[in-house]
Amino acid sequence: MNNNVTSQYDFATHIDRRQHPTKKWQQYAADVLPLWVADMDFVSPPPIIEALARRVDHGVYGYGDVAATLRQALCRWSRDHYDWAIEHDWQLWIPGVVPALNLAALAFSEPGEGILTVTPIYPPFLKVADNTGREAQQVALAEPSADGEPWTLDLDRLEAAIKPNTRVLLWCHPHNPTGRVWSAEELAGLAALAVRHDLVIVSDELHCDLILDAERSHRPLGQLHPELAERLVTLWAPSKTFNVAGLSCACAVIADETLRQRFQQAGAGLMPGVNVLGLEAAVAAYTECEPWRQALLEELNANLALVERYVERWPGVTLSSPQATYLAWLDFRRSGLGESPQNHLLEGARVALSEGRDFGAPGFVRLNFGMPRTWLEEALNRLDGVLGA
Numbered sequence: 001m002n003n004n005v006t007s008q009y010d011f012a013t014h015i016d017r018r019q020h021p022t023k024k025w026q027q028y029a030a031d032v033l034p035l036w037v038a039d040m041d042f043v044s045p046p047p048i049i050e051a052l053a054r055r056v057d058h059g060v061y062g063y064g065d066v067a068a069t070l071r072q073a074l075c076r077w078s079r080d081h082y083d084w085a086i087e088h089d090w091q092l093w094i095p096g097v098v099p100a101l102n103l104a105a106l107a108f109s110e111p112g113e114g115i116l117t118v119t120p121i122y123p124p125f126l127k128v129a130d131n132t133g134r135e136a137q138q139v140a141l142a143e144p145s146a147d148g149e150p151w152t153l154d155l156d157r158l159e160a161a162i163k164p165n166t167r168v169l170l171w172c173h174p175h176n177p178t179g180r181v182w183s184a185e186e187l188a189g190l191a192a193l194a195v196r197h198d199l200v201i202v203s204d205e206l207h208c209d210l211i212l213d214a215e216r217s218h219r220p221l222g223q224l225h226p227e228l229a230e231r232l233v234t235l236w237a238p239s240k241t242f243n244v245a246g247l248s249c250a251c252a253v254i255a256d257e258t259l260r261q262r263f264q265q266a267g268a269g270l271m272p273g274v275n276v277l278g279l280e281a282a283v284a285a286y287t288e289c290e291p292w293r294q295a296l297l298e299e300l301n302a303n304l305a306l307v308e309r310y311v312e313r314w315p316g317v318t319l320s321s322p323q324a325t326y327l328a329w330l331d332f333r334r335s336g337l338g339e340s341p342q343n344h345l346l347e348g349a350r351v352a353l354s355e356g357r358d359f360g361a362p363g364f365v366r367l368n369f370g371m372p373r374t375w376l377e378e379a380l381n382r383l384d385g386v387l388g389a
Ligand SMILES: Cc1ncc(COP(=O)(O)O)c(C=O)c1O
Pocket: 038, 095, 096, 097, 098, 099, 122, 172, 176, 204, 206, 207, 237, 239, 245, 250
């Protein structure tokens, strides 16, 4: 993608997000730059803003419904981007991905049975077992090697962690926080294990439209392994890619009717309908925002290059480059800053990062680089003041 495409859109303006209550910007004091929670500081694509304005102008905001145009839009997106022919009735539109993780535990396991996931992992995965009265089971990913191998899935270790009571595997694909885009071999191994041990896989593919590495592409687990249909829930949403997380709109894609019914039944009376604005935004995202997404990927790659340049000069800090997402997972274990480096960086640099311990990995921090370049530069310069050699 050339610079002309990038320049059609505004990824540079500093938007004052403190004028509205937000999770990201109000958590810390006014002099802190927040690079923690996973939303971006860019304005959403123009077609989304226009669709929302039209809907707001209408003035009546009663209960919404999922339009056939939205189901059609997701079918097309799936076919065009991922060569996966999903159907209208596989789609259960829901207000969030995290509720679906918890609902899956309720739907596909009994109290006390095992919910397995890998670490490090997006923190709500680690809370599902406790939330639902199940047994938490975890296995560590294999760490990056000195010669440039990224984070990988160790299939032997995964299989060893599966117990007779394990029922559900919560899987993140691409992976938050490492940004790994899993290989076909890793996914084939995972699929075989799920079949062999009769597990339901919940594949959280929320970051799948944010592949940064041009050499890689996202392959939905359901497309690569149709044999998983009777045991697979795929979670998608426009929220991360198009920066509409606050509009609470996601989709559980479930091909198998029995599995779908069990999931729906578990949510009966608990899972509210989707916000009417979220539904409008989703249609616009999946039908009109591909050029914006391409431009975004250019911006994010340039931001990542900047992060990498800084990290190289920080002694004892390493980064295995994310292949997807706008998140950099930094290993601070040899930095001399102890198990909670983000506290030190918050104090010393006035930059807020996410704490590795919450992801099951003390000594790491997660840095969100989805923000205007000049802001990112300011944050990196501040960190450099503390960490630079
Ligand atoms: C992998 C992953 N799943 C789920 C979520 C949250 O999704 P939702 O806001 O739809 O619950 C996030 C947000 O950062 C995420 O990174």
